[in-house]
Amino acid sequence: MPTPAVLTEGLHKRFGPVHALRGLDLDVPEGTVCGLLGPNGAGKTTAVRILATLTAPDSGTARVTGHDVVRNPAAVRRSIGVTGQYASVDADLTGAENLRLFARLNGMRSAAARSRTSELLGRFGLEEAADRPVRTCSGGMRRRLDLAASLLTRPAVLFLDEPTTGLDPQSRGRIWDTVRELARAGTTVLLTTQYLEEADQLADRIVLVDHGTTSVRGTPAELKARIGSYAEVVVAEEAAGEAAEAGVLAAAAVLDRLTGSVPVLDHERRTVAAVTTDPALTLPRLVRELDAEGVPVVDASLRPPSLDEVFLRLTGAQPQQSRQCPRTEGTGEIAA
Structure with missing residues (x-):
C-alpha cells in the first residue's frame, strides 16, 4: 500500500x-x-x-x-x-x-x-x-x-x-x-x-x-455504485393543466412501483426520476410498464448516476426546482 x-x-x-x-x-x-x-x-x-x-x-x-x-x-x-x-x-x-x-x-x-x-x-x-x-x-x-x-x-x-x-x-x-x-x-x-x-x-x-x-x-466509480442506477422519464406535453400534471404523476407511480424508491418530480420540465438498485429493471421493461399505464412518453432512460447526483443523495440535498413525490401514508401509492 x-x-x-x-x-x-x-x-x-x-x-x-x-x-x-x-x-x-x-x-x-x-x-x-x-x-x-x-x-x-x-x-x-x-x-x-x-x-x-x-x-x-x-x-x-x-x-x-x-x-x-x-x-x-x-x-x-x-x-x-x-x-x-x-x-x-x-x-x-x-x-x-x-x-x-x-x-x-x-x-x-x-x-x-x-x-x-x-x-x-x-x-x-x-x-x-x-x-x-x-x-x-x-x-x-x-x-x-x-x-x-x-x-x-x-x-x-x-x-x-x-x-x-x-x-x-x-x-x-x-x-x-x-x-x-x-x-x-x-x-x-x-x-x-x-x-x-x-x-x-x-x-x-x-x-x-x-x-x-x-x-x-x-473512487468515483465506487461512490456511483453505492447509489445504483437512475431511471428517468420525460412525459409528453399532450395536454395542458391538469392533464399534463396527471401524466407526470402517472409516470411517478410507475417508477415508484418498479424502483421502490421515492421519485423526484420536476413539473416544469415534465421529468420524473428515481434511483434503483434492482438489476432486473431494464429499459424495455420500464417502457412496457409506462405504455401499459397509458403514460405519453417523450424519452425514457436507465443510466448510471452522475457525481452531482451522488453528492446530492449522500448529503441529503435535493436539486433545485424539484421535489420528492410523497407516498400516501400506509398505502405505498403516489399522492397528488
Whole structure:
C-alpha cells in the first residue's frame, strides 16, 4: 500500500461557536489526486489551511509527507505548494516579476529563479502575461499565474482550494491538464472543488466531508455504485393543466412501483426520476410498464448516476426546482 502523503486523524477545529471540523480523517496516498468534496461550510477550506500550516488544529493529528503540521511546520512548508480560493499574485507587478519574487522568497538564487520563471510561463501559456501588470490580465490568467507560483519549488504535495472557480471552460481545461501532468509525474494533489465534474475527471479517490467529518470515501466509480442506477422519464406535453400534471404523476407511480424508491418530480420540465438498485429493471421493461399505464412518453432512460447526483443523495440535498413525490401514508401509492 502506498505511503500516505497526507494523513489526518481525529482533526478538530472551532472558531468561536462554529465547530468547523469534528474529527476529520484523511488518508491520501503518494502520487494520487484526492477530491475533497462537501457542501458550503463543511470544513474543506479549514482542513486545507491546517494541512498548509496556516491554522493550528484544536486537537487531532495531521501529517504531510510524514511531518507533523504542528511540531514541524517548516518541513511541511518545504514540501508543499498551495493555491487558495483567491489569487495571491501582486496586481502591480508583471507576471514574470511575480514568479521571480516568489522564487526568491523561497530561497532560489537569481539565475535559478529566472530560469524557473521562464519555464513555468511557457508551461502555462502565460508568455503574454510575462511583461504585463497582473491587473491588466484576465481572471483565468491570474489563476494560472497563481498555480504556477505554487509549483516554483516542485512540491511533493499540492493543495488546490477551488482553483477553477469562476474560470471559463478553456482556462479550466488548462488547469485540468496541468493537474493530470503533475499526478503522472508523482505529485500528490488534494483538490477541493464545487464542480463535481472536475472531481469526476481528476480524482483517483473522493472524500465527502459533511459537518466537519468524513462522511463517505471511495473512487468515483465506487461512490456511483453505492447509489445504483437512475431511471428517468420525460412525459409528453399532450395536454395542458391538469392533464399534463396527471401524466407526470402517472409516470411517478410507475417508477415508484418498479424502483421502490421515492421519485423526484420536476413539473416544469415534465421529468420524473428515481434511483434503483434492482438489476432486473431494464429499459424495455420500464417502457412496457409506462405504455401499459397509458403514460405519453417523450424519452425514457436507465443510466448510471452522475457525481452531482451522488453528492446530492449522500448529503441529503435535493436539486433545485424539484421535489420528492410523497407516498400516501400506509398505502405505498403516489399522492397528488
